Amino acid sequence: MANLDVETTPLDTLSQLEPGPHVPRASDHVSQVLNTYSHAYGVAAILKFEGDDSASIYCALSGWLAASKSMVDGGRQIIDVVLPGEVMDLSSGYGHTSSVQIETLSHAAVAIVPHAVWARLRETTPEIRSAQTATNAVSLSRIFERMLRLGKGTAESRIAYAMIELCMRLEVAGACRNGTFHLPLTQQVLGDFVGLSAVHVCRTLRRLGRRGVLSTEGHMTVVIHDAGALADIAGIDLAYLRREIIAAR
Amino acid sequence: MANLDVETTPLDTLSQLEPGPHVPRASDHVSQVLNTYSHAYGVAAILKFEGDDSASIYCALSGWLAASKSMVDGGRQIIDVVLPGEVMDLSSGYGHTSSVQIETLSHAAVAIVPHAVWARLRETTPEIRSAQTATNAVSLSRIFERMLRLGKGTAESRIAYAMIELCMRLEVAGACRNGTFHLPLTQQVLGDFVGLSAVHVCRTLRRLGRRGVLSTEGHMTVVIHDAGALADIAGIDLAYLRREIIAAR
DNA sequence: CGATAATTTGAGACGTTTCAAAGCGGGTGG
DNA sequence: CCACCCGCTTTGAAACGTCTCAAATTATCG
Numbered sequence: 001m002a003n004l005d006v007e008t009t010p011l012d013t014l015s016q017l018e019p020g021p022h023v024p025r026a027s028d029h030v031s032q033v034l035n036t037y038s039h040a041y042g043v044a045a046i047l048k049f050e051g052d053d054s055a056s057i058y059c060a061l062s063g064w065l066a067a068s069k070s071m072v073d074g075g076r077q078i079i080d081v082v083l084p085g086e087v088m089d090l091s092s093g094y095g096h097t098s099s100v101q102i103e104t105l106s107h108a109a110v111a112i113v114p115h116a117v118w119a120r121l122r123e124t125t126p127e128i129r130s131a132q133t134a135t136n137a138v139s140l141s142r143i144f145e146r147m148l149r150l151g152k153g154t155a156e157s158r159i160a161y162a163m164i165e166l167c168m169r170l171e172v173a174g175a176c177r178n179g180t181f182h183l184p185l186t187q188q189v190l191g192d193f194v195g196l197s198a199v200h201v202c203r204t205l206r207r208l209g210r211r212g213v214l215s216t217e218g219h220m221t222v223v224i225h226d227a228g229a230l231a232d233i234a235g236i237d238l239a240y241l242r243r244e245i246i247a248a249r
Numbered sequence: 250m251a252n253l254d255v256e257t258t259p260l261d262t263l264s265q266l267e268p269g270p271h272v273p274r275a276s277d278h279v280s281q282v283l284n285t286y287s288h289a290y291g292v293a294a295i296l297k298f299e300g301d302d303s304a305s306i307y308c309a310l311s312g313w314l315a316a317s318k319s320m321v322d323g324g325r326q327i328i329d330v331v332l333p334g335e336v337m338d339l340s341s342g343y344g345h346t347s348s349v350q351i352e353t354l355s356h357a358a359v360a361i362v363p364h365a366v367w368a369r370l371r372e373t374t375p376e377i378r379s380a381q382t383a384t385n386a387v388s389l390s391r392i393f394e395r396m397l398r399l400g401k402g403t404a405e406s407r408i409a410y411a412m413i414e415l416c417m418r419l420e421v422a423g424a425c426r427n428g429t430f431h432l433p434l435t436q437q438v439l440g441d442f443v444g445l446s447a448v449h450v451c452r453t454l455r456r457l458g459r460r461g462v463l464s465t466e467g468h469m470t471v472v473i474h475d476a477g478a479l480a481d482i483a484g485i486d487l488a489y490l491r492r493e494i495i496a497a498r
Numbered sequence: 499c500g501a502t503a504a505t506t507t508g509a510g511a512c513g514t515t516t517c518a519a520a521g522c523g524g525g526t527g528g
Numbered sequence: 529c530c531a532c533c534c535g536c537t538t539t540g541a542a543a544c545g546t547c548t549c550a551a552a553t554t555a556t557c558g
Contacts, residue, residue: 051489069393072484075401079393091386099390099493137340141348143392144318144328150399151444152324155514186536195400197515202538219523219536235321240300244348404546435504446547451506468504468555505554512547521538528531 030128033121034059034111041110047102054098056112058088063108064184067100068192078193080143081105083166085173087135091115106184134247142245145236150195153235155204158194160234163214163222168246179214179224186220208233279377282370283308283360290359296351303347305361306338307331312357313433316349317441327442329392330354332415334422336384340364355433383496391494394485399444402484404453407443409483412463412471417495428463428473435469457482 038061041047047058050069058065065082067090079100082088090098104110113121122129142165149158166183170176183190187205188198196204209215213229216222224230231238287310290296296307299318307314314331316339328349331337339347353359362370371378391414398407415432419425432439436454437447445453458464462482463473473479480487 069397071397071401071406075397077397077400079396096383096386097493099393134345137345143396144348147328147392147396147399148318148320148324148326150396151326151441152320157320188536192400198537199516199539200514202536203514206538244346437504447504448506448548449546451504452546455506499558501556501558503554503556505552507552508550510547510549513545515542515544517542518540519538520540521536523536524534526531526533528529 027125027127030121030125033113033117034061037113037117038109038111041104041108043104043106045104045108047104047110047112048098050099050101051097054091054096056114057090057118058082058102059111059113060084060086060088061109061111063110064105065108065110066103066105066189066193068103069100076192077195078189080139081166081193083169083173084175086169087132088139089118089132089136105189131247138245138247145241145245146194149234155194155196155200156208156233157235158196159190159201159204159208160213160230161236162190162194163224164227164230164234164236164238164241165245167222167224168242172246179227181222183220183222190220276374276376279370279374282362282366283310286362286366287358287360290353290357292353292355294353294357296353296359296361297347299348299350300346303340303345305363306336306367307351308336308360308362309333310358310360312359313354314357314359315352315354315438315442317352318349325441326444327438329388330415330442332418332422333424335418336381337388338367338381338385354438380496387494387496394490394494395443398483404443404445404449405457405482406484407445408439408450408453408457409462409479410485411439411443412473413476413479413483413485413487413490414494416471416473417491421495428476430471432469432471439469 041063047065048054060082062084064084065088066078067080067082067088068076068078070076080088088102090100090102122132145161145165146158149161153161167176167179167181170181175181185193186198187201191198191201194201205214205216208230211229213226213233214222214224227238231241290312296314297303309331311333313333314337315327316329316331316337317325317327319325329337337351339349339351371381394410394414395407398410402410416425416428416430419430424430434442435447436450440447440450443450454463454465457479460478462475462478463471465471476487480490
């Protein structure tokens, strides 16, 4: 957690990236810019501390990022995760300090683009502009859904919701087929995301497993068997949620 | 909670409003626009349901508003509150549907300004533009702080944080002096804000009272006696928090 | 002043956390 | 290639915090 290995070797695997809708595959120019500012990181590398100036956007070219906050007594809450192909723009329009810490959850290639550069890109590329507007909106909606379950909501509904949300988002990037997807997270980290202890994440996951709703294989590969039941437990309507938290293409 | 009394009598008490920094007292033009679109509501009036189109901004001229979400089983979480003089712009830049419900927490005069109008106002009034940018940033920071405590954080730290945040925000509007301020909220509503049951809000408030950290008078008038102790319980640094969650003037 | 809503307090149930120990599993170095 | 080691998962048992239910008290509003 105090790891800070910054192997800032420019990444040349960018072309392998299957971009989500937020990073239109369109213009080579965009790819070029992302490539220029890309860096490779190990697991749990801290890209930015809370309180640092936030003057860049973060695009996960591969791997997962997290924006988190911590309490003095050590507890950590993950505010949002950034999946491959997604962009996190903390400072939508202001040059303030960051109220969250940015870190990698897995090995990751990250494009850290200065705001000035990104703004210029946005001006010259209408697709980027509209995509980002939509992205900001759905990000907020997702945070609100999670917040609702953090406040009112059992362990089961938090886990169920998280699985549904991550599945839907990964589908966009083609990283989820037939309800099967891999999470590069330990149960500890998943707990930091949904507001539960690692032990209770384990128990909850296994309880859902015993009921046949989902199953896990190896290190955090999840298979959703009964999406309807999972949605009931999460307390959401799948179609409504998709409209709410996935950016329209 | 199902109340929907819409007494849309245009409000002429606007001039009484002591505007916060978000609504620069400056141009009469702004006041005029707000006045044009202002309506008076009773307690618990629902201004917008979750899922409705969101094509307006909400400015609390007097009274408090809340943005909330509810679970199917009835639990409600208040995502954010809007204090007198503050503006809530859900759809910063997109014409989507709202992912939250907007309602009044008290009697309130609310300016509901269509986006098109507000956008024009923003273009012609630089102060509005920059104020709104700053407002958006601090709103997010506050939500993140609350989210952290919703996930990790005891009842005491949630209540303590809420009191500090509300006190700081009310100071801006001149509605808090020497740590004394009034909350137009029942303990039930406060519970919906901090993610606790009404009963536990009561217990926590009284426990803090017994320790001499704060006291309450009548219906939710709060007096903070020991801000330092309260900040410790909330797990924050007062100076840092103020920079983070209060818009620079 | 009476009706109604909100607060306060107690007691018990429930869900989650913590602590602890026992199984995997994957990676590394011998 | 095997054995070891370390981190992650799994499970149990007990402690803790919060919720629910219920009743008494206090405030508010008409």
